[in-house]
Amino acid sequence: MKKQGEDILKNSALSVTASRKRILEIFLDADNALAHQDIETKCADQYDRVTIYRTLQTFLEKGIIHNIPSTDNMVRYALCNDACITTGHHNDNHVHFRCDACGKTVCLDDVNIPPVNLPKGYTMKEINMVVNGICKSCK
Amino acid sequence: MKKQGEDILKNSALSVTASRKRILEIFLDADNALAHQDIETKCADQYDRVTIYRTLQTFLEKGIIHNIPSTDNMVRYALCNDACITTGHHNDNHVHFRCDACGKTVCLDDVNIPPVNLPKGYTMKEINMVVNGICKSCK
DNA sequence: ATTAAGAATGCAACTTTGTTGCAAAAGTAT
């Protein structure tokens, strides 16, 4: 244990650097999805803003994190499950929930996105579902 | 006709101004959802950037337009159906589609978002579904 | 039609967010 972050990096064929380990740690510690801003607040004193941008980008491409769409211009990120890391492509078909009270966005890992039928001629590649409301901590 | 935009404004108890009419016209003419940027391109020479921000904000609040979440930090906007304007609150439970080829985002007005069961303790207020893929024009 | 009150707009100044090129530093493989 304690080297979980390092393992993720190695499994993704990424070199192990201090900033990557730290940012992974932040995700592993978090119980909700994080915006760039959140991460910056937690470690901008240690690492450059640009590094955070680039690290998130890298993590996305490697299937370490996935992003969650939003209507507030604050894309949030959360750790993927192992399947994304091992297969190398994203496989996150769970619903996301944004609480209007506490503002937290979480992955509902057990709630699968229900199938939907598109009109003729449309091909589906990815699908995203975000629900707003009140979370169980705030109710 | 030709005063459709004006009607919308009056029905929403908004004063009728040149910029609001113009921005509504842009939406009425568009066959896809528009980002702030798209609107700016079409009329920044006539109206100030700030006015566009404020107008979109106002339209959102009045239920004239709704926004579509995204993972690219470019929230897009589309006209609501009449129900939103008359009831004053949003009622847009259709699926949105983003084409990876042409980049256009459209409302699939006939495709309803399928129901989903949340875990105990969560209360749903709004729901958003965005599908990515290839649209019928690009296939 | 005038006018007075309120609302919307434009402008300027500013903050925040995101991007790019390049030199220095750190990581990896031999």
Place this chain on the structure above:
DNA sequence: ATACTTTTGCAACAAAGTTGCATTCTTAAT
């Protein structure tokens, strides 16, 4: 230990979004 490659930090910049305030435009009442 060394050479090679990747990552980082910095600086400079560009784009996006916000705020306060003076001016202009709308609306509704006279």
